[in-house]
Amino acid sequence: MAKPSIVSGAQLDGFTIGECVHRGGMATLWTVTHPGITVPLLMKVPRVSEGEDPAAIVSFEMEQMILPRLAGPHVPGCFGTGDFARQAYVVIERIAGQTLYSRINELPIPYEEARGIAGKIATALADLHRQNVIHHDIKPSSIMFRPSGECVLIDFGLSHHNLLPDLLQEEFRLPYGTAPYMAPERLLGVRDDPRSDLFSLGVLLYFFTTGVRPFGESETLHGMRRRLWRDPYPPRQLRPDYPPWLQEIVLRCLEIEPVWRHPTASQLAFDLAYPDQVKLTARSERLKRDPIGTVWRRRFNGGMTQPKPKSDVAVQLASGPIVAVALDTEDGSGPLNECLRMTAAHLLATLPSARLACLNVLKLGRITIDKTLDEQGNNKHIDRLVALRHWASPLGLDESRLTVHVLEATDPAAAILEFTGINQVDHIVIGARRNSMLRTLLGSVSAKVAAEAACTVTVVRPPRLAAAQETANG
Known part of the structure; x- marks a missing residue:
């Protein structure tokens, strides 16, 4: 069968070829249309002529395998593929706008803007990792944004499924990727650790907030291998006004050992969403790189320079979930809150990398004007934050694993659902009070959360004796 020609006006498997919008080193991009598809489309066609890099063909095969298996707002939709026997191509949704690379000339950008951008990228990575895919080429030209604001990841030719x-x-044998953004473990052949994407995002965040790439522009393998033992200059050495919480996040992403980075992209997104609750360590205050003695020990004592055993993406993500516990701080909630603490303790005992978010809803009146102070003149919001930390204290969690949040809302269930949805919470633990006619008619907060949450929900009831006493007092 004759190979079809890719020119404007040609037909291929029902697609009409439009104009060529990009000619890259590995592929060309064409606009296409199809009578049964209304969204704007692009056809990506690999360069397969004699003398082309064989890796370009293999990476295109990877993209053909992976893209049709992905779904959601953080990836372009896939509408068709063609094999190499006739004409290799992949047809994807055309995302409006430009990639993040278009912002390069504006660097460094404001810290708060960079935090928002990085948070959206981390959220997209979390969704990608849940679909068993590690991107392995996170960089400005691989990132776009929908008009609605969601980050879209593109270019999956180097990805691992x-x-x-x-x-x-x-x-x-050699690692493929964009040198300035490549994680150290990639140089050892490790391709199954999702924390490699967090390293790349850390490079991007460092670059966008300082205007300097943390490892320079070196493209040589020898230059890249230095990151197996050499840390970058702390951002505060380059910019004295660099926020400590932001340096804490960036340098944690850039840790040489993956185990010292955030356990998951969801947890990184959580830190970016709540910078005031980021646990500050010695990283946040550093002004100099590691001393040369530390660097030499790291270089010659093995450790990171040794290949790691194969890991499992799903197992790793499951070991570091975000758990939210919804608490009531009103009088009489003691027995139920004790049960909630016991349930949380059991969960956290088996999940050493889990993060705990303690929630309380300060219910607002639908018509009345709400007061911020109670009858004793105390700030109700602050009092509840203190109460949440007091509740969590017996759990003995490191501060980096604990956050507390008071949500102000007229509908407590809706507030809990919104918080857990935005922050990609994996498991909600919530208490259920005694039954009553009012709850039967209107529905309880716990029932609504359990029915509508997109994650696992554990509903906890107080002990029978406490429940009986509550009923008697009610």
Whole structure:
């Protein structure tokens, strides 16, 4: 069968070829239309002529395998593929606008703007990782944003799918990727650790807030291997006004050992969403790189320079979930809150990398004007934050694993659902009070949360004796 020509006006499997909008080193991009598809489309066609890089063909095969298996707002929709026997191509949704690379000439950008951008990228990565995919080429030109604000990740030719053959790993010894953004473990052949994407995001966040890439522009393998033992200059050395919480996040992302980074992209997104609750360590105050003695020990004592055993993306994500506990701080809630603490303790005992978010809803009146102070003149919001920390204290959690949040809302269930949805909470633990006619008619907060939450929900009831006493007092 003759190979179809890719020119404007040609037909291929029902797609009409439009104009060529990009000619890259590995592929060309064409606008296409299809009578049954209303969204704007792009056809990506690999360069397969003699003398082309074989890795370009393999990476295109990876993209063909991975893209049709992805879904959601953080990836472009896939509408068709063609094999190499006739004409290789992949047709994807055309995202309006430009990539993040268009902002390069504006660097450094304001810290708060960079926090928002990085938070959206981390959220997109969390969604991608839940679909068993590690991107492995996070950089400004691989990131776009929908008009509605969601981050869209593009270019999956270097990606790893936990449930599919990794052709790049099987066929090539050298790591492929964009050198300034490549995680240290990638240089050792590790392609199955989702925290590699967090390192790349840390590079991007460092670059966008300082205007300097943390590891320079070196493209040589020798230059890249230095990041196996050499840390970057702390951002505060470059910009004295650099916020401590932001340096804490950036340097944690850039840790040489993956285990010292955030456990998951969801937890990184959580830190970016609540900078005032980021646990500050010695990282946040650093003005100099590690001393040369530390660097030499790191270089010659093995450790990171040794290949790691194969990991499992799903297992790793499951070990570091975000758990939210919804608490009532009103009088009489003691027995139920004790049960909630016991349930949380059991969960956290088996999840050493989990993060705990303690929630309380300060209910507002629908018509009345709400007062910020109670009858004793105390700030109700602050009092509840203190109460949440007091409740969590017996759990003995490191501060980096604990946050407290008071939500102000007229509808407590809706507030809890909104918070847990935005922050990608994996498990909600919520208490249920005694039954009453009013609750039967109107529905309880716990019932609504359990019915509508997009994650696992554990509903906890007080002990029978306490419930009986509550009924008698009611």
